[in-house]
Amino acid sequence: MLGQELSETGKRLFRDFPILRMLWESGRKKGLRETIALIEKAEEFNRTFAVPRALELDMRMEREPEYFDWDIMREACKYRFLSIFIPKQLGGIAGEFMVTNTSLLMDELCSGCSGIALAVGAHSLGVAPVITSGAMAHWDTVLKEIVEGELKRQPVTMAYAITEPSAGTDVEEPEYLERAKLSLEAKKVKGGYVLNGRKCFISDGSEAKYFTVCAALDRNRPLQTWTTFLVERDMEGFSTPRVELKMGQRASHAAELLFEDVFVPDSHVLGYEGDGMGNGILMIMAASRGPVGSIATGIARGALQHFLSWAKTKRNGKRPIDEDRIRMNLADMWGMIQENRGLYMSNAMLGDAIFGKALDNPVMNLTLSLPSSLRTMPLMRNFLNSYYGKAMINAVLRFYIKDEDMTQLLETASLAKFSCADNAMELCSRALSIMGPEDSEERRWVEKCYRDAKLTQIYEGTNQLNRMVVNNIRFEETLRVEVPRPFKKGVMA
Amino acid sequence: MIGVPWAKESKQYAVLRSNALNFAASELAPMADDLENTVDSPLFWKAVEKAGEMGMLAALVPEQLGGEGVDLYSLCVALEESAVECAGFAAALLFHNAALVPLVYSDRKDLVEEFTGGKPLCTVATAGELALEEGRVRGSAPFVFNVLEGTVALLFAAAGDGRTAAYVKMGTEGVETRVDPYPLGWRVSNFATLEMKDARPVFVLDKSGKEALAATERTLYLGLAAIANGIVRKAFQKAYDYARQRYQAGKIIIEHQAMRLMLARMLCAMEEGRAVIRRACGSEELGPAIIAWRRAGANACQAAMDGVQIHGGYGYMRDYGMERLMRDAKYCQMFPRPEEEQLLRLLDMAESGS
Ligand SMILES: Cc1cc2nc3c(=O)[nH]c(=O)nc-3n(C[C@H](O)[C@H](O)[C@H](O)COP(=O)(O)OP(=O)(O)OC[C@H]3O[C@@H](n4cnc5c(N)ncnc54)[C@H](O)[C@@H]3O)c2cc1C
Numbered sequence: 001m002l003g004q005e006l007s008e009t010g011k012r013l014f015r016d017f018p019i020l021r022m023l024w025e026s027g028r029k030k031g032l033r034e035t036i037a038l039i040e041k042a043e044e045f046n047r048t049f050a051v052p053r054a055l056e057l058d059m060r061m062e063r064e065p066e067y068f069d070w071d072i073m074r075e076a077c078k079y080r081f082l083s084i085f086i087p088k089q090l091g092g093i094a095g096e097f098m099v100t101n102t103s104l105l106m107d108e109l110c111s112g113c114s115g116i117a118l119a120v121g122a123h124s125l126g127v128a129p130v131i132t133s134g135a136m137a138h139w140d141t142v143l144k145e146i147v148e149g150e151l152k153r154q155p156v157t158m159a160y161a162i163t164e165p166s167a168g169t170d171v172e173e174p175e176y177l178e179r180a181k182l183s184l185e186a187k188k189v190k191g192g193y194v195l196n197g198r199k200c201f202i203s204d205g206s207e208a209k210y211f212t213v214c215a216a217l218d219r220n221r222p223l224q225t226w227t228t229f230l231v232e233r234d235m236e237g238f239s240t241p242r243v244e245l246k247m248g249q250r251a252s253h254a255a256e257l258l259f260e261d262v263f264v265p266d267s268h269v270l271g272y273e274g275d276g277m278g279n280g281i282l283m284i285m286a287a288s289r290g291p292v293g294s295i296a297t298g299i300a301r302g303a304l305q306h307f308l309s310w311a312k313t314k315r316n317g318k319r320p321i322d323e324d325r326i327r328m329n330l331a332d333m334w335g336m337i338q339e340n341r342g343l344y345m346s347n348a349m350l351g352d353a354i355f356g357k358a359l360d361n362p363v364m365n366l367t368l369s370l371p372s373s374l375r376t377m378p379l380m381r382n383f384l385n386s387y388y389g390k391a392m393i394n395a396v397l398r399f400y401i402k403d404e405d406m407t408q409l410l411e412t413a414s415l416a417k418f419s420c421a422d423n424a425m426e427l428c429s430r431a432l433s434i435m436g437p438e439d440s441e442e443r444r445w446v447e448k449c450y451r452d453a454k455l456t457q458i459y460e461g462t463n464q465l466n467r468m469v470v471n472n473i474r475f476e477e478t479l480r481v482e483v484p485r486p487f488k489k490g491v492m493a
Numbered sequence: 494m495i496g497v498p499w500a501k502e503s504k505q506y507a508v509l510r511s512n513a514l515n516f517a518a519s520e521l522a523p524m525a526d527d528l529e530n531t532v533d534s535p536l537f538w539k540a541v542e543k544a545g546e547m548g549m550l551a552a553l554v555p556e557q558l559g560g561e562g563v564d565l566y567s568l569c570v571a572l573e574e575s576a577v578e579c580a581g582f583a584a585a586l587l588f589h590n591a592a593l594v595p596l597v598y599s600d601r602k603d604l605v606e607e608f609t610g611g612k613p614l615c616t617v618a619t620a621g622e623l624a625l626e627e628g629r630v631r632g633s634a635p636f637v638f639n640v641l642e643g644t645v646a647l648l649f650a651a652a653g654d655g656r657t658a659a660y661v662k663m664g665t666e667g668v669e670t671r672v673d674p675y676p677l678g679w680r681v682s683n684f685a686t687l688e689m690k691d692a693r694p695v696f697v698l699d700k701s702g703k704e705a706l707a708a709t710e711r712t713l714y715l716g717l718a719a720i721a722n723g724i725v726r727k728a729f730q731k732a733y734d735y736a737r738q739r740y741q742a743g744k745i746i747i748e749h750q751a752m753r754l755m756l757a758r759m760l761c762a763m764e765e766g767r768a769v770i771r772r773a774c775g776s777e778e779l780g781p782a783i784i785a786w787r788r789a790g791a792n793a794c795q796a797a798m799d800g801v802q803i804h805g806g807y808g809y810m811r812d813y814g815m816e817r818l819m820r821d822a823k824y825c826q827m828f829p830r831p832e833e834e835q836l837l838r839l840l841d842m843a844e845s846g847s
Contacts, residue, residue, distance in 0.1 A: 247810070325833055435831065
C-alpha cells in the first residue's frame, strides 16, 4: 500500500528513517509529503548542479579563495532552499516539519557537497534569529525581500555573526561569555547604537545583505548586555575585508566583518537589549546544532557512497567488496550513519514538537493573516518594535515554548552535534585508510569529505564545548535556556 | 619547545638530529607553506642541494658505490627532523633514497652516479599493478611522487612468480604520467599516476630482486614512520604554543583538561613513535617496520587532528599552518599500501616465519 503512494525518494526515506513511516501511518501525511518533495528537490539539486561542479569548485576556491559562485544561491532559489526557515504565511516554505526538514535537507545536500550546502544553510542560520526573536517588524521587510528575491532568482541572503577574533567558545556559553574578551561593542546613542569592532569566520559573510549580529553594549558586562542586532551590508562603516582559505567546505566563504562606527537604529534590535545569549544564541544553537549533526552525517554518507562505488569497481579482476573485511567495514559505516540519524532526528522532532505550536497557533495565525500592509504601517511597526510590542510577542512565545523544552532541545542538539561530527570524521578517515594509494575519482571525493568533515567538529561550538553543554544540562543542571520574558528591565540601568 | 622527553640517543644521532633540524628550520620552514602550490620552485631545489651537502641524497648507498653509507636509523632521524617543518619535502627525500636501495644489491656505481645527480629526484612506485615481461613493463602505478621529466622511478614489478626491481625514466617511450593537481597532502612534490605501455626499463635487477624490494619496503615504512613522527612533533609544538596564549572560557586554554589530554596524547605519541622506529631499525625484518609505520601513521593523524581542534576555527584555515599537518599526516597512513592489507600481511608473515 505504501508502495503506490510513495516516490522512490519517499521509499528510501521511509527505509532509512522508519520513524517517518510511523508518522505517516499515524496520519501526518500532509507534512511528510512536503518533506519528501523537499528531499526530491535536494536530490535533483545535487544531481544536476552540486555534484558535477563540487570537485572543480573546491579546487578553484583553493587558488582563488575570494571567488564566490553565485550560481549556488541562484540555484538554491530555484528550489526555494533560502526560505526553509521562513513560515509559509510569509511566503516561505517552513511548515509542520520545519526542523526535521532542515535536518534532512542538510543531510541530503551535504552528501553532494557540504561546501555548497553550507553556503545555502548558513543563510538560514542568519534568518533564524529574525524568526525566533519574534521580530515581526522585520518579517514583512527582510523576510519578504528574501522570499521575493528567491522567486525572481535574485538571491538576497543573510549570515549569522557571533564569533569574534578572541571569543569563539566564549560566545556560545553564558558562563564563558561573562569572562570573554570581546572586540565588538555597541554603544547606545540617540536613536540607536554605534558598533565598533570585528567578527570573524562568518559563513556567507562576504555575500550576505543582512546580518544578525550579537554584540555587547558594555564589554565589561558582556553577558548582561549581549544584544542581537540586524545589520545591513550597506550601513556606513560596515565592511568585510577578509575571507579565509579553509581546509574544506570551501564553496562557502568564512569572512571577517569589520564595524567602524556603524550606526544601527533602535528598530534593528532583535528582542530586548541583553537577551542576546539566553534567548538569542542558546535558542538558535538549540535549533541549529542538530542540523550541524546532519551536515556531518551527509558528509559521511557522501563518503560512504564513493567508498561503496570504489568497493564495487573491479580492479585487476577483483572487487574490493568481495573481501569480507570490506563488507564488515561497510556495515560499520552504515551503522555510524544510522546512529547519527537517530541522534539528529531526536533533536529535529523535538524541535518541531516545540516550534510547531509556536508558529502555528491562533495568535500567530491571526497576526500573520493580517495583510502585510497593515503590519508595515508606521504605527504598527513602531508598536512591534516598542517595549510593549516585544512584551506581547514574548508573552505569546512563552505561552507555547517552555524553558524546559528549550533546554532539552539544546541538550539533544549538542549531543547530536558532537557525536555526528566524530562519527563522520572517523568514517572518512577509515574509508581513506582502507582505500590507500588509489588513483580514482572516489579517492578524491573521500579526501574532500575528510577535509570537509573536520569542520563539523569545530563550528557551532567546538565538540568540547558541546560535551560540556550536555554535561551541564543533563548531569549538573547548571545550564538552562530561558525563553524570552515579557517586561524585561533595561540592562543599561 | 618541549622535546621528546625521555628518549635518549647516542651522540652520533643527537648531532645528526640537531643538524637536520637546523636544515629544516633554515631551508624548509620558510617555504613549507609557499611550496604548497608551487611544485617546481627554485626553493625546493635549493633545499635539495643542501640536503645533498648533508649527505641525504644517497644516504643508504655504501661508500664504495659512491653513497654515504649511513644506517637506516640515521636516515629516519634526518627525515623526522625535516618533516617537522615540511612533511612533503621529507617524503620527497625518502622516495629518492628508497629508490636507490636496490642499487646496493648491484655493483652499478655508474647508475648511482647517474641517479643521484640532484635534479630531478628519483622515486618509487609501490602501488598498482606493474608487470615485467620480456624486458618490457606494462600496467599502471598510482601515488607516485617527485614526478618530473627525467625522474627515474623504481618499480615494484611482477616478474615470473615473484617481483623485481626495475627502473624506468620519465619521458622515455612507453612511460606516461597523469599528474593529479590536487592531492590531499605532500603538496610540494609532483604527484602522478604512471602508465607503462611496454616501457623499456633503464635497469632491471637480475638477482636479489626480492631481497632488494624487501629492503626498499623496509626503508619506506620506517621513513614514513619517521615523517609521521615529525608531524606529531610539529602538531605538538604548534598546539602547545597556541594553547598557552589562547584565552577562552576564563582561562588560557592549556588549563582546560580536554586540551591537556590531547597534548599529553601527543607527547605519548612522540615517545612511542621514536621507540617503535628505533626498535624496528635494529631488526632486519620487514614486520617491525610495518608495525612502526602503522603506529606512527595513526598517531600522526590523531595528533594533527587534535592540533587543528586545539586551534579551534584558526586551525581550519590555511594561514595558521595546522591544517596542512592534518592533510600530510593522512598520506603517511594511506601510503605505500592500504593499512588493513598490511595487517593481514603481517599475520601471514608471522605464520610463514618470514
Ligand atoms: C569555517 C568556519 C565557519 C564558521 N562560521 C561561523 C558563522 O557563520 N558564524 C559565527 O558566528 N561563527 C562561525 N564560525 C566560528 C565557530 O563557531 C568557532 O570557530 C567555534 O565556536 C570555536 O571558536 P574558536 O575558533 O574561537 O576556538 P576557541 O574557542 O578559541 O577554542 C580553542 C580550543 O579550546 C577549546 N576550549 C575552549 N574552551 C574550553 C573549555 N571550557 N573546555 C575545554 N576546551 C575548551 C576548544 O574546544 C578548542 O579546542 C565558523 C568557524 C569556521 C572554522
